[in-house]
Amino acid sequence: MPPRRTVAMGSDSDDSDEFIMRCLSCEEDYDGDDAGTCKECYQEANEAEEELRLEIRELNAKLSFLALPSPLLNPSTADLVLLPADEPSAAPVPAHKNILSPPWVLRSESTARREQSVTRSPVFKAMLENDMTESRSGTIKISDVSYDTLRAFVDYLYTAEAHLDNQMACNLLALGEKYQVEHLKTYCEKYLIAKMNWDKAIANYAFAYQYNCKELLHTALAVILENMDCLTQNEYYAELVDSHPHLVVEIYETYLVRQPNTAGAFNAQGLCRWN
Template sequence: MAETMKCLSCKEEYWSRDAGTCRECYEEASETEEELKREIDDLKSKVNFLRFFWGPPLLSPPLFTDVVLVASDDHSTASCQPVPVPAHRAVLASRSPVFKAMLEIKMEESLSGTIKICDVSYDALRAFINYLYTAEACLDVNMACDLLVLAEKYQVKHLKTYCEKFLISNLSWENSIPIYAFAHQHNAKSLVDAALSLIMDNMEKLRKREEYAELVEKEPRMVVEFYEAYLSKQVNTAANKGSTPKA
C-alpha cells in the first residue's frame, strides 16, 4: 500500500508515488520561477544597456559635461529661456544610434554643443537623460507616453519596451482607445495588441462611448480596424468550436 507524505511547503499530505511536492505547491513554485526568470532577464537587459558607460551614476549636476540638451518649446514665461540639461557626448552616443550619428558628424549640434529637442517638456527631457545614465525612470501614464516618443525618436529600445510594459499594466477600458491610437502612431506593437485585445473584450460598449461619433468622423480607419479584428476573432472562435472533437 502506498504511503502518504507531507509537502515541505504547505505541509499537506500527498501520496509517496507522486514524489516531489503536491500539485498546488509545484504550480506555485513554477509560477515563481517564471517570474524570477523575467526579473533576471530585465536586469540583464539593464546591465547590457549600461555596459558601455564607465563612469559613476548620474550626479546632480553631472561633472565635466560637454553638451547640453534643450527642450525647445519649454518656456515658463515669454521672456524666460529654456533650462538646459547637461550631459556627456560619450554617454549619449553609447545609448542612442541617433545621438551617435548626430555627434560624430559635423552637424550643427556637434559643433555648437547644444541639442534642441522639439515638442517635449523640460521634465520629460530631464527624465529621458536621467534614464540614459541610470536605466531608471519614475513613471505615470503621461510621462510614459512622453518617454516612449523620445525612445522611438532616438532609438533607445530598452526605454521604449520599459514604457510599453508600464502602459500595458495601466490599460483600462476608459483609456484603451486613445492608448491604441498613440501606440499605432509610435509603432509600439505590444501596446497596440494589448489595447486592441481590451477593446475586443468590450465591443458591446464601443457605440456607447461618448467619443464614438467623433471617432467615426475623424478616425474611421480606426473604427474599421476594431470591427475587422472583432469579426476575425468571432470567426476564429467559431472555427475552434467546430473543430473540437465530440466526447
C-alpha cells in the same frame, strides 16, 4: 514523511484505499491524484531557483556599478546641453557626449554586435559623431517636449530608470521612438501594458499604432474586444473615428472574424490584418 495508507474497513480492494502524502513545499497533505513531482525533481528545482536568485543578485550589483547618476546632480563636467525648443525660458539639461553617444570603432563582427548593444541612441550618435551643428555647438534642441520630460529622458540614458505615470510613459516612449532608444521604448510600453484598463484601451490602441508598439497594440485590442458592447460609449471612441477611422475598422473586422457565424466569410476575404 513517508506516505500513510488509509484503508476503509471491510473493503480492502476498494477505491477508498488510498495513500496520503505530505507536500515537501506547502507541507499540506495530498493524495495520488494531486501528485506533482518526485523528491529528486523537487530538490533540483529548489537548487535551480536558488541559482537564479543568486544570478539576479549579481546582475543587480552589476547594474548598481554601471548606472551613472543623473548629470543634473552636478553639471560641471557636462560638454553638451539639451534644450526643450518649445520652452525657451526652461533651464538647459546638461549631458555628456560620451554617454549619449558612446565612442566606438568597428573592428570585427563581434564588435559590430556589441555596437548594437552600446549605442543608446543611433540618432544622437549620428548627430554627435558627424560634424553636425549639434556636435559643433554642444547644444541639441528638442521640439515637442517639456522640460520635465527632457530631464527624465536624459536621466534614463544614465540610469535606465524613470519615475513613470501614464503621461510620462507616453511622452518618454515618443522620445524613445524619435531618438531610437529601444530600451526606453520597451520600458514605457511595459508600464502602459501593466496599467491597461478599459478607460485607457482606445487611447493606448491609437498611441500604440502611432509609435509602432506591437505588444501594447495587441493588449489594447484584446481589452477593446472584451468590451465591444460598450465600445461606442467610450469617451475616446468618437475621437478615434475622427483621427484614425481605419483603426476603428480594424477593431470591427477583428471582432467579427472571431465570431463563429461570420469568421468564415471574413477569413475568406482575408480581411483580418491583426491576427
